[in-house]
Amino acid sequence: MSEERVNLSKEDKEKMLNVGIKTKNKKNTGSYILVDDDIVEVDLNLEGVELMPIKMAIEKYDWVEEYMWKLVDPEKDKYTKMAYEDDEPKGYFIRVKKGHKVTFPLQACFYIKATRKEQVVHNILIAEEDSELHIINGCASGNYVKEGYHIGITETFLKKGSFLSYTMIHDWAPGVIVRPRSAIEVGENAHYMSNYVSLKEVKSTETSPVVYINGKDGKARLNSILFAPEKTDLFVGGKIQLNAEGARGDIISRTVTNGGDITAPVELEATVEEVSGFMECNGLILEKEGRIYSSPSLNSNKQNVELAHEASVGKIGDEEIEYLMSRGISEEQARSLIVHGFLDLKIKGLPEFLQNQIDTAVNQSIKGM
Numbered sequence: 051m052s053e054e055r056v057n058l059s060k061e062d063k064e065k066m067l068n069v070g071i072k073t074k075n076k077k078n079t080g081s082y083i084l085v086d087d088d089i090v091e092v093d094l095n096l097e098g099v100e101l102m103p104i105k106m107a108i109e110k111y112d113w114v115e116e117y118m119w120k121l122v123d124p125e126k127d128k129y130t131k132m133a134y135e136d137d138e139p140k141g142y143f144i145r146v147k148k149g150h151k152v153t154f155p156l157q158a159c160f161y162i163k164a165t166r167k168e169q170v171v172h173n174i175l176i177a178e179e180d181s182e183l184h185i186i187n188g189c190a191s192g193n194y195v196k197e198g199y200h201i202g203i204t205e206t207f208l209k210k211g212s213f214l215s216y217t218m219i220h221d222w223a224p225g226v227i228v229r230p231r232s233a234i235e236v237g238e239n240a241h242y243m244s245n246y247v248s249l250k251e252v253k254s255t256e257t258s259p260v261v262y263i264n265g266k267d268g269k270a271r272l273n274s275i276l277f278a279p280e281k282t283d284l285f286v287g288g289k290i291q292l293n294a295e296g297a298r299g300d301i302i303s304r305t306v307t308n309g310g311d312i313t314a315p316v317e318l319e320a321t322v323e324e325v326s327g328f329m330e331c332n333g334l335i336l337e338k339e340g341r342i343y344s345s346p347s348l349n350s351n352k353q354n355v356e357l358a359h360e361a362s363v364g365k366i367g368d369e370e371i372e373y374l375m376s377r378g379i380s381e382e383q384a385r386s387l388i389v390h391g392f393l394d395l396k397i398k399g400l401p402e403f404l405q406n407q408i409d410t411a412v413n414q415s416i417k418g419m
Contacts, residue, residue: 056085062163062192069188069219070407071159080156082142084171086164098150099183100143104172107143114143117174121205121233121262129201129229133170141171141203144185146212151182155217162191162198162226173204177212177240186407187218195223204232208240210265217245219407222252224281230257238265238294247408248284249277251310258287258315267296274303275393275408278310278340287315292325292355299327304393306333307340314343318357320350329359334366334392336385 063073066083073083073091080101083091094101107114124134133139142158162169177183191198200222208214222228236242248255261270272288290299301316318327333342346359366388374384396405 056088056090056163058085058090062161065190065192065221066159066161066188068221069159069190070186070217071157071188079152079154082156082158083161084140084159084169085161086167086169087140096152098147099152099156100145100147101156102143104139104141104143104174107174108139114174117176117205117207118172119205121235121260122203122231126231130203130231132168133172133201133203133231136170136172139172140169141173143174144183145176146178146181146183148178149180153182153184155184155186158185158187160187160189160200160202162195162200162222164198165194165196166198167195168199168201170201171203173202175204175206175214175216177208177214179209180211181209182213184215185217187216188221189218189228190221191223191226193223196225198223198226200226200228200230202230202232204230206232206234206242208234208236208242208268210238211240212237213241215243215245217408218247220248220252220255221250224251225253227253228255228257230259232257232259234259234261234270236261236263236265236268236270239267240265241269242271244272245408246272246274246286248286249275251279251282252284253281254283254285256285258285258289260288261290261299262293263291263297263299264293266294268294269298271300271302272316274305274314276303276305276312276314277393278305278307278312280309280337280339282310284310285313287313287317289317289319290327292318292320292327293322295322295324297322297325301329301331301346303329303331303344305331305342305344306389306393307335307337307342309337309339311341312343315345315347317347317349318359320352320355320357323352323354326356328357329361331359331361332392333363334389335363336366336389
């Protein structure tokens, strides 16, 4: 289906740009854009990588269905049941083949244009042995959308020696409810990095990806940058299960409430010895009505493990504001500078293009604070 047929407005395209997505951008190695249930764009110009609608992948390869519902239980909740019972699965299939390394990111976008739309997708990602891939997944809706649902099932598989970074930037309308359900399997000496960014008003988001490190010396890192304006409810957790010797898991969370609610339950679980992990969960409260509930959890019955966490929730100190104001900066500008610095998470190993997209999203959010 073409972009013209679904009639993407200038506002729609600007919302997509806000989450790092450019329509018909020939500089991209690959692009997948779904508007409501209509595929606007599927484009790939790269050897060694496959990108196609999940329905087409099921028809092309009989083994694809073996990966579907392998990591996510369809009976988990009513949202997974809804996706499981969908007769026409939407979403994408991405596979980077053995030995291929792609440094410029593929882009994928799920966009809601119709009010009261229930957008349900199921994605499968496979990074084969010794491959490398970077994905930016931008999810958004038109500001004119009064109500809507986005339900996304994503199952990701990293084979031996592979590397995958998966950056998600969300910019939904205030009436949208978002329910991603994600799980990741990390193989031997593979490395998975997730970056989740939600900085605009949304009615409700609930996501808690689970990473299973099943291969020796596998690594995973979950980063989240959250800003909750008034009337926003964010439940953004995460869990890394360390199931193989030498496994390493890190969870880094930066949360700011400007009147909204943020719940951030995160967990590191060690099921074997000779593993390590670290969690850092820091929150900042700007308004009295805002709430942050941070609950880091370490879980193990093994002796030879190294698991640690740091957590803090606080407010901007008066002395910080006064210091900046003494340098000729207004109180509003001082607050913005402090919040920007708090959310400025530089992610080691992330390509410059993706880091710039995260920085841009943070800057746009702070301007509207």
